[in-house]
Amino acid sequence: MRLEGVRLTPALGPAGPEERALPEETPVALVYNGSTYAVMMASPADLTDFAIGFTLSEAIATANEVGEVEVVAHEHGIEARMWLPEGREAALASRRRAVAGPVGCGLCGIDSLAAAVRPLPRVAEPDWRFPLAEVGAALESLRGHQPLHDATRAVHAAGFWQPGRGIVMAREDVGRHNALDKLIGALARAGIDGASGAVVLTSRVSVEMVQKAATLGAPVVVAVSSPTAHAVRLADGAGVTLVSAAGRQTRIFTHPQRVNG
Template sequence: MSQRPHPVRRVAAHAPGAAAAPVALPEETPVAVVYNGSTQAVMMATPADLEDFARGFTLTEGFAGAHEIGEVEIVAQEDGIEARIWLPEEKRDALDARRRAQVGPVGCGLCGIDSLKQAARPVPPVPASDLVLAPAEIAAALEGLRALQPIHDETRAVHAAGFYLPGRGIVLAREDVGRHNALDKLAGAMAAQRTDPRAGAVVLTSRLSLEMVQKTAMIGAPLILSVSQPTAPAVRLAEACGIALVTHNRHGTRIYTHSARIGSAHVL
C-alpha cells in the first residue's frame, strides 16, 4: 500500500476546528538493498515497484551492469523490507568500498557514504545519440508525466521520474517520496524492459541535483527535462558528460547545457 487516508482538522476563520475530509498520505518504509547476503544500503522509500528500485539502484550506483543482475527478491521483515540481489563474486571489492552503514533520509540520496570522494564520484560520458527534441516536445513531455502520477494525485507529496520517447510520449513512469528513489525505479524498469536510454529523455518533477545527473549518466540518457532549476555542480557535470539539462516552468524554457539537443533553440 503506497498511501493511506488520515483524518485532519482544518483551520478556518469561518468555522474554527471544523473537521475536514481525510487526506491521503504517502507511505514510506525502510528498504534494505542486500547484495549476496550483506546489506549495502538502507533507504526510506515508497513501498511500490521495489524490484525496479533495487535493480535501478544497482545500476545507477555503479555496483553492476544490467546483465550482471540476477533475480530480485522482495522480502517483508518485521522492521521493513529487504530487496535481495545476487551479484558475481568479483563485485565484492566494489561493494565493500561503497558500503553504506546508515539510513538515508528520503530527501538525500548521498547520505550514508563515508567519504567526500564518493560524493563526487566520476561517471562515464553518455553514449552517442542523435536525439534532438523540438521545443514543443519539452512541454509535452512534462505534461505527459504529470498525467501519470496516481500517488501524487492522492497525496501531493511524492516525486516522479519518467522516460520520454519522441513520437510516443512518456513510456515509463515511477513515483516515490524520494526523488532519487523515483529515478532508480525508472532506471530499473528501463533495464527490465530493455528500453534504449539513448533514444529519449529522462523527465523529472524534482530539483536537478548533482546525484540526479550522476544517476542519469549511469543510465546513459542524453537529456534531462525538469520543472525545477539545477544546481551549479549538476550543470558542470552535465556539461562534462554530455547531458543536456532543460527546465520548463512558468518562467519559460531554459537550456543549461548542450543546447544542440533542442531544435531551433536560441540561447539568449
C-alpha cells in the same frame, strides 16, 4: 483504484475533520550477497525496479550481473535481496554507504568525498533531438502517469520520454532519487536503452540526479525546476543536456545542440 503505499489519515481541514490520503515511507534495505548495503526510506511499490535501478545507478553491478530480486517484508520494513558475482565485492566496498539514508538524500553516508564526485561515463551523442516546443508537453504528460501524486500531492515522479512517443514509462516515490532509480530499473527490465530518450523529472536536478541519468546513458534531462550549479558543471562534463522549465520558462543549461526549435 487502490494504490499501494497510501494510508487514509485523520486531519482537521477548512471544513472540519476529514481524512487525507498520505503516502507511506518505508525502510527498504538493499541486501547484496546476504549483507545490507543501504537502507533507504522509500514508497513501498515497484521495489524490484528500485533494487535493480539503485544497483545500476550506483555502479554496483551491471544489468547482466543482477539476478532475481527477492522482496521480503518484515515487521519494521522490507528487504530487497540480490545476489551478485563474487567479483563485485570490490565495487560494493568502494561504494559503501551508511546503513541508513533519509528519504530524498542521494549521497547520505558515502564514506569517501571522492565517491560523491565519482567519474561519470560520457554520454554518446544521440541521433534524435528534443523539440523545444515539447518541453512543456512532456512535463504535462508526465502528470498523467502520477496516480500516487494525484491521491496524495506528496511524491515525486521520473518519466522516460522518447521521440515520437512521448512518456513511455514513469515511476513515483516519496524520494526523487528513488523515483529515478525505480525508472532506471524498470527500463532495464523492459530492455529499453537509456540512450533512446530523455529523463523527465518533477523535481530539481542535483548532482545525484545527473549522476544517475549519465549512468543510464540518457542524453537529455528535463525538469520542472532549475538545477544546482554543481549539477550543471557535472552535466556539462558528462555530455548531458539539462533543460529547466522553472517558472514555465524553458532554459537550456548544457549542450543545447540536442534541443531544436
